[in-house]
Amino acid sequence: MTEYHARYGGNGVMIYWHVEKKNVCIYSQLKSCSSSEVAAMIEGLLRHCTDAEIESNYVDTHGASVVGFAFTELLNFRLLPRLKNIGSIRLYRPDDAPPGWPALGGSLTRPIRWDLIAQQYDQMVKYATALRLGTAEAE
Numbered sequence: 611m612t613e614y615h616a617r618y619g620g621n622g623v624m625i626y627w628h629v630e631k632k633n634v635c636i637y638s639q640l641k642s643c644s645s646s647e648v649a650a651m652i653e654g655l656l657r658h659c660t661d662a663e664i665e666s667n668y669v670d671t672h673g674a675s676v677v678g679f680a681f682t683e684l685l686n687f688r689l690l691p692r693l694k695n696i697g698s699i700r701l702y703r704p705d706d707a708p709p710g711w712p713a714l715g716g717s718l719t720r721p722i723r724w725d726l727i728a729q730q731y732d733q734m735v736k737y738a739t740a741l742r743l744g745t746a747e748a749e
Contacts, residue, residue: 626641636658636659646749647673651667654667655667656742664687668692671691685741702720703718703720704722
């Protein structure tokens, strides 16, 4: 299962840990270096095999994506990323109007494409349900 990892410059494996309140590992996954950290995060939220009620999940930059935000929302979790380059991130604004928050003007650069969400919503709900039931994997 070892493979070359571009970020670390050598061969190895990746282990994705889910730690509850900085103390206890509630789930870990052995994964390939090229697999999605977003998928690993979702799998751990759903399959941690504990009685813990998980409401939110903190991730580093590599565990956050638009898809990750969409599916964690549909699965009733809050995705709380620690973003490395937060100053260069571009956010979506709720409508075409200029942003009402002047301090965020440079970050709020594009409107949410509600039509695209509406087109894909039924399929996303079906897939989120399959993830929750265990009939589909996040990867």
